[in-house]
Amino acid sequence: xxxxxxxxxxxxxxxxxxxxxxxxxxxxxxxxxxxxxxxxxxxxxxxxxxxxxxxxxxxxxxxxxxxxxxxxxxxxxxxxxxxxxxxxxxxxxxxxxxxxxxxxxxxxxxxxxxxxxxxxxxxxxxxxxxxxxxxxxxxxxxxxxxxxxxxxxxxxxxxxxxxxxxxxxxxxxxxxxxxxxxxxxxxxxxxx
Numbered sequence: 001x002x003x004x005x006x007x008x009x010x011x012x013x014x015x016x017x018x019x020x021x022x023x024x025x026x027x028x029x030x031x032x033x034x035x036x037x038x039x040x041x042x043x044x045x046x047x048x049x050x051x052x053x054x055x056x057x058x059x060x061x062x063x064x065x066x067x068x069x070x071x072x073x074x075x076x077x078x079x080x081x082x083x084x085x086x087x088x089x090x091x092x093x094x095x096x097x098x099x100x101x102x103x104x105x106x107x108x109x110x111x112x113x114x115x116x117x118x119x120x121x122x123x124x125x126x127x128x129x130x131x132x133x134x135x136x137x138x139x140x141x142x143x144x145x146x147x148x149x150x151x152x153x154x155x156x157x158x159x160x161x162x163x164x165x166x167x168x169x170x171x172x173x174x175x176x177x178x179x180x181x182x183x184x185x186x187x188x189x190x191x192x
Contacts, residue, residue, distance in 0.1 A: 003091065003122040005063035005081050009114040013071065014107065016114055019064040019078060024055055026075040027066065030099045037097075041131040045097075058095065067098065067111055076102055079111060081119065089124040096137075108140050 006018035019027075030036075031054070034046040044050025058064035058080060067077040077098035084091045093115050098107060119126050130137045 001122075003081075003084050003086070004118070005084065006065060007118050009065075009118055010070075011110045011114050013069065014110050014114065015068045015070055016065040016079070016111070017068065019058055019066050021059065023066050023075060027055065027078060030075065030077055031097065033100060035100060039131070039134040039136055041134070064095065065115075067107075069102075076107075077111075079115060081115070083127070084123075086122075089122065090127065091119050091123045091125075092127040092129060093119070094129050103136075109143070 007016070008018070009016040028051055031051050032046050034043075037043050037045045042050065042054070045054045058078065061080055061082060063082055063084075064078055064080040066075050067079060068074065069076050077096065079096040080094060082092050082094065093112065096108075096111070098111070102108070116126055128141050130141055
């Protein structure tokens with residue numbers, strides 16, 4: 001079975017589904033907040049031209065998902081799978097942004113738990129890439145491993161991120177079997 005890059009995933013408070021062209025206006029309403037992008041490597045995504053590039057790239061990727069708050073039915077952000085490597089069973093999760101009202105709480109954890117749980121059906125390693133100056137996203141990523149004992153800090157250069165140094169974290173499977181949630185995963189490394 002081939003990795004399904006655009007699944008429909010449903011959690012307690014969130015639904016993720018494939019990004020569609022008709023999501024543009026609703027996603028723009030979230031993305032137009034400049035504070036979302038202030039620490040991001042591409043700070044232009046709150047501007048119409050920057051968002052247009054981001055949105056088109058997301059559609060073209062055929063792996064982007066919109067994040068919907070179930071209670072309101074509103075789109076509150078997006079995320080994407082990328083760099084799927086079947087030979088090594090590795091994938092990355094990123095291009096994630098959420099409306100500020102959903103920062104600092106359980107929303108990002110639920111989002112990542114849903115995406116990791118889905119990817120676990122195919123991947124043995126899941127990567128998260130975060131811009132080196134995006135301290136807010138680095139903290140959110142680290143929250144996922146704050147009690148882990150095997151966190152390793154070292155340097156890493158990622159050519160796929162336009163030759164920028166980045167904060168990188170990977171999760172690896174503890175048990176190599178099909179799982180429906182993220183419970184069999186543990187942090188493998190955090191790198192700067």
